[in-house]
Amino acid sequence: MISLEFKEIFAQEIALHIPTVTKMEVEQLIEKPKHEEQGDLAFPCFFLSKRLKKAPQEIALELESKLKHSLFETVAAKGPYLNIFLNKQTVSKNVLELILKDGSNYGTNKKGEGKNIVIDFSSPNIAKPFSMGHLRSTVIGNSISKIAEKCGYKVTKINHLGDWGTQFGKLITAYKKWGDESAVRKQPIEELLSLYVKFHKEAELNPVLEDEGRAWFLKLEEGNEEAQSLWKWFRDESLKEFSKIYDLLDVTFDFDHGEAFYNDMMGKTIEKLSNLQLLKESEGAEVVDLSEYNMPPCLIKKSDGATLYATRDLTAAIYRYEKYQFEQAIYVVGDEQSLHFRQLFLVLKKMGYSWAEGMKHTPFGFILKDGKKMSTRKGKIVLLEEVIKEAIELAEQSIADKNPSLQNKEEIAKIVGVGAIIFHDLKKERQNNVEFSLEDMLKFEGTTGPYIQYTHARACSILDKAQYDENTLSVDGLTDSYSWSVIKLLMNFPAVIEKSFAQHEPSQIAKYLIDLSREFNQYYSHVKVLTDDHLLESRLALVKAVMIVLKEGLRLLGIKAPNKM
């Protein structure tokens, strides 16, 4: 929390000289100056001008003459701002020594110690291919999990597979009408998808199909043997496909029971709702009325008696709380389900569960194709596996081009290609819609994953070439402007982690890593590290610290950092 400490010291000093304000008030106002030449920390004095009935410029000047601290190199009033420059020598020495000592633990905090978080992400639908939308949920959720762990939480990662629901009734209908067993065995996902698409196409002409689909789902829910065995088969085939993707992305889960897991518990949920007199009959279905919140009702049971996903989500939430006593339950699910989650949380609240306060929908924008959301039903999707494979191939080409003598080319190509795809998704804010662009995903230059990986590899390369003993590295502090820019970013890392977690926003870390990489690359091109002078070890410490932070930052995004590429 280094940068926060300096802020605190600065605030403390100001409060010391102005009795009418508290340290807290001041600390909130301290900011980072927009331009480097203005200083390292700034305090705008407008706020005090009202209270002291003095012009802010005057206040700044007064403080300038009074403030003195060994950590401040210069204190300078500039107009209504009071700017300070930190003592580069001392600060850089402290920062580098701390990072070297902490290693990959640098930036870890204890905010969540002793608390549980369950996070529901990825959650693809069985019998459908793994779409780009699920990729977003997967990489965002995976990253938030790691960030939460970094903040001390015990995290349980849940893959809430979409393995139940009317869609299976539809699929069974389609399979029985047009399906071919050997074709499904050969290419399960493709074949099941085309059946699903065909079903929706035919159903437009012949709405009776919808009824047949619903009827088959009801049979499935009632335990019909044929329905069950088809369901199990489709499910198994899908899981095989999904695990290929998770292997490529290096994502794991602690709990991967899907919706079907809750079947036996649904009755209890409905009974409870009923006992609480929350259920209301409406047009033949059972609903929870939410008109008091100005929201449409939440459907619990269909008129034919079958359940809906709200019922399953309610049941799952209750189960999860009983099992994990979470402080937060995070759902990384697309923005289009916002209403559903608002309803879900309200129903839990009405049921009297105070823990519903800890439930958070963490939505993300859509992947658009030609400005519209991609639709599985119409078969308008891009297969993730193919995109990943293409990225890896491109990375192989790059290696052949730029570094043909590299060892384990294949492994590195995988790390770089996958890194490009993950980073591309995480660098943008969650909520933004993104137009699907293969070209952008496969870029390796500029603000990309490979750019950061490359920067890391460069740092490693210097450390490889240098002869030094990690344990006896004597750090003397660095005062030149290229080093200082890097140091300032390094000391910000812990604050970035906190912010990123508070907002459930991995993009904060992604952007930070881009900034750090850029600063380090500038440093690299202007300062020759391996020069034999008295600051050599300090420079090596800087390089090492950058390497540590880049690697750890990438890890928090779910991206690996090869030592060579």
Place this chain on the structure above:
RNA sequence: GCGCCCUUAGCUCAGCAGGAUAGAGCGACAGCCUCCUAAGCUGUAGGCCAGAGGUUCGAAUCCUCUAGGGCGCGCCA
């Protein structure tokens, strides 16, 4: 019709619990490898922050309205 999200450089995006001169990347143009990995670095060009009001000493940032785009709104998930 109602609700939620979005609109910043040619393109993709940062910047938003209000603060100093609105920043990157890509693309374009001009440079840098006898020198630690050129997946890099340096420079030039490019902006009425969708529009109009309001709050404020101060608004890209907060509020209201308008326009444009996206997504939802009972038996899909």
